[in-house]
Amino acid sequence: MPVSLLNIDVQDPDNGFNYEILSSEIQVGISATADEILAYNAAQIAHQLKGSLNLAGYDEGEYTLPLKLQVTDKFKVLNDSVDLEIKITKDKTQEEVENPNPEETSETTEAAAQSEISQPENNGKTEEEN
Numbered sequence: 001m002p003v004s005l006l007n008i009d010v011q012d013p014d015n016g017f018n019y020e021i022l023s024s025e026i027q028v029g030i031s032a033t034a035d036e037i038l039a040y041n042a043a044q045i046a047h048q049l050k051g052s053l054n055l056a057g058y059d060e061g062e063y064t065l066p067l068k069l070q071v072t073d074k075f076k077v078l079n080d081s082v083d084l085e086i087k088i089t090k091d092k093t094q095e096e097v098e099n100p101n102p103e104e105t106s107e108t109t110e111a112a113a114q115s116e117i118s119q120p121e122n123n124g125k126t127e128e129e130n
């Protein structure tokens with residue numbers, strides 16, 4: 001079943017982190033009457049499922065985490081959870097707040113150093129004394 005069809009309640013990662021679900025499909029076992037199963041397509045079955053995923057406390061990285069499944073009265077889920085591949089990354093805007101323009105700082109320092117090098121030595125005299 002495509003993960004994109006599921007209604008997933010995600011407990012977000014800690015402040016300053018984003019997540020991406022890498023898994024594109026999951027295998028869900030359901031039990032229902034043959035008529036009920038034949039009457040529904042994957043999207044209709046997925047809409048009967050609700051997943052919950054807890055990302056709190058995880059740091060940057062890739063993880064395989066359990067997606068806990070709940071279902072409406074129409075079906076019975078045979079597996080309480082399925083594994084999802086998740087990627088957690090640091091929020092880019094959070095990085096900018098912590099370290100604003102690190103490249104600009106390096107360039108500014110290099111430009112200042114170049115300026116000092118390119119100025120002729122005055123042997124300690126002011127321009128008027130030269």
